Amino acid sequence: QNxxxxxxxxxxxxxxxxxxxxxxxxxxxxxGGWINPTTYSIGQxxxxxxxTRNGPGQPILYMSLYQGRLRxxxxxxxxxxxxDTSxxxxxSFVNNGWYFITTIINRTDKTIQNFIGDRSNGATWQSPVRNYTGVLNEECTADIVVGMLQDTYYYAGGFDDWFFEKDSKLTMEDIxxxxxxxxxxNGADSASQVDALTEPGAVIxxxxDNKYPGSGVLYTIPKKCSLGGNGRVSVTSEYIAxxxxxxxxxTSTSDDLEDWTSWQTIGPTGELISPNRAYIRYRITLTTEDETKTPKLIEVVLHDIPKPAYEKLGFARPVVLDSNGAWDAVLENAFDVIVTSEINGADILEFKIPFHDLKRESIENEKQIQIVDDVYRIRTITDEKSQEGNIITHVYAEADxxxxxxxxxxxxxEFNADTADVPMKYALEGTEWSVGNVNVTTKRTWESEEKNALSILREVQNIHGGDLIxxxxxxxxxxLTFGGKDSGALFSYRKNMKSIQRTVDTRSLVTRLYAYGKDGMTFSSINNNKAYVEDY
Structure with missing residues (x-):
């Protein structure tokens, strides 16, 4: 203004x-609020x-600049x-700078403290805690006038986000x-290529001149982070494919809002790659191929995905997940829990749960279900009634x-003398998956005619060797050349077994092997005159 x-x-x-x-x-x-003073405001x-000095009635407070200093x-x-204190x-205020100024008046302690923040460099200043005597005019009926006094003095520059809060709980730390x-x-910055003001609740x-730029980058305010588990970011938007x-x-994270980690792109399903810190901020790029159309960013949410409810498979129970990967229900009463996980083969989860269990309603087809670190997707749900009248729900789930x-x-x-990571990358293009660690170094020339990603991956393993994990x-x-792991399952009598049986069968036992070739050839000539090899 002015x-x-x-x-x-x-x-x-x-x-x-x-x-x-x-x-x-x-x-x-x-x-308090933001000011953007001109040379006029600083120099007068x-x-x-x-x-509140313009009436009606008597004033209660007056905030101003006196020779460019807060008064x-x-x-x-x-x-x-x-x-009256300057x-x-x-x-120091400068022409066209942006500053956040605030005053906290504590009526009980009769103290005053002021704050100034410089947006250009993040510098802050707090006044000493000052004491006063007197009683504020609670009978004040005057209007609040911003930028003018008695039709004589005027402020020149910009204002933004001014507020007056009574019975406030704000502290100087909050400010x-x-x-x-x-x-x-930067969503409201005049120089920004993004706009967080035109459409309420959205960024475009x-x-x-009726044209949208090809791209714009939004920087958000920091939010609390301090995750208890793993972070996952979900983005809600409107776009034209x-x-x-x-x-x-x-994302970038910080413990003190001063030192920030380097920017990290989130994972293919929103996994937070940045380290877990007290605060998180986002840098989001909006793009368009048509100057008459814009994407619309609606919401960005950080989900705190708890660590697995169980660490050992032998004691684990299935955990139903919601659409964001957070816990929906821990199925403590599940029984006959069977995980069939074969290297380079099947990976399925089956279990039963009483039909009248209160958490039965959380089990739905295509929902994800977790056991320890592994995630499965529910494919079939079968409710069975026994001769005794008990109703049991049987759940079958396949690995994600x-x-x-x-x-x-x-x-x-066709792949020409390529290592395994090349066809794996081709297989996973267009999916939410990526190639992880590949320490199989074989090179192969071959042609793939498989139609889907999983079939190609199986073929890669068959041709190059190793274990798919x-x-x-x-x-x-x-x-990996070796992909086995300790599942944590424990066979312990009276722990997770009702009975145990051991069978020793020697009907197919072989401890000595004879081999015969052409013209009576045996191992004798190469095995110290022994016509056999043995192992016992």
Whole structure:
């Protein structure tokens, strides 16, 4: 406001008091917001910012710039000024700079403290805690006038997000945190290529001259992080396939809002790659191929995915997951839990649960279910009634990677002296999975005519060797020379066994092997005159 000539433009903002503005003030009142002063506001002696001196009635407070420095004045119900202090902060206002200024008045302790934050470099300043005597004018019925005093003095520059809060719980720590958080964001910046103002609850590309730019990058304010388990980011957006998109989502984390980790792209299913810290911020790229259309970012949510409920398979129970991978229900009463996991083969989970179990309703087809670190997808649910009248639900689930059998059709392709990671990458293109660790080094020339990702991966293992390991939690496929692992299952009588039986069968036992070749050839000539080899 008043950018060209404040003495002739004379613009300001008035909030009309309905009589309740200054009643029931409570223990603390807090007033503040952003200013973007011009040289005029910094250079003049008296520049009003937040005023109650224009009536009606007596004022309660007046915030201004005095020779470019923050000044606060307080009044009692007789209109008498009982506090008037101009600060000498370590931060100096400059033309066109953005500053967050706030005053906290504690009526119980009769103290005042001021805050200034400089957006250009993140610098902050807090005044000493100052004492005052006197009683604020709770009978004040004056309007709040921003940027003008008595039709004589005017502020020149910009204002943003001003507030007055009575009976406030805000502390100076809260003010500092708000400032450090807000300077990260750019959704409302005039120079930004994104627009968080035009459509409430959404971020779009910023339109100029009826055209959208090809891309824009949104920086968000930091949010609390401090995960208890693993993080997963979900993004809700509106887009036109092949035309507009949320093309990139990156994260950065910090413990103090000062030092931030490097930006990391989230995983294919939203896995948080950045280290777990107290705060997280997002850098999101919006793109369009059509200058008349824009994607729309609706929501970004960080989900705290708990660590597995069980660490050892022998004691584990199935855990039903919701659509974001968080726990929905732990099936403590599941029984006959059988995991069939074969290297380079089947990987299925089966279990039973009483039909009338309260958590039975959480079991639905195509829902994910976890046991220890492995994730399965429910395929069949069968309810059976026994002769005794007991109703049991039998659940059959397949490992998450089985969905790779339903990938988009793959075209025939030839691999020429390639290592295994090359066809694996081709197989996983267009899926949510990626190639993990591959330590099988064989090179093979072959042609694949398989139609889906899973079939190609099986063929890769058959041709190159090694063990295929599917990491469902991180959507990674590994090919390792040795892929076995300790499942944690324990065979212990009276622990998880009702009975035990041991059978020793020597009917097929072989300890000595004879081999006969042409013309009576045996092992004798190469085995110390013994016509056999033995092992016992």
């Amino acid at each position: 950018i060209v000539n404040p003495t002739s433009e004379k613009t300001y903002l008035t909030a009309t008091n309905d009589g309740s503005f200054f009643t029931d003030l409570g223990e603390k009142i807090v007033v 002696t008296f520049i009003p910012i937040f005023s 606060l004045m307080l009044y009692n119900n007789a209109g008498t000024l009982f506090y 600060e000498i902060p370590s931060i 500092h945190l708000h400032f450090k958080s807000s300077i990260q964001a 590309l910023k339109q100029e 092949g035309t507009t998109a949320i093309s990139l989502v990156e 990677f089985y969905d790779l059998a339903f990938s988009t059709d793959k075209q025939p392709i 599917f990491d469902s939690a991180n959507r990674l496929v590994h090919l």
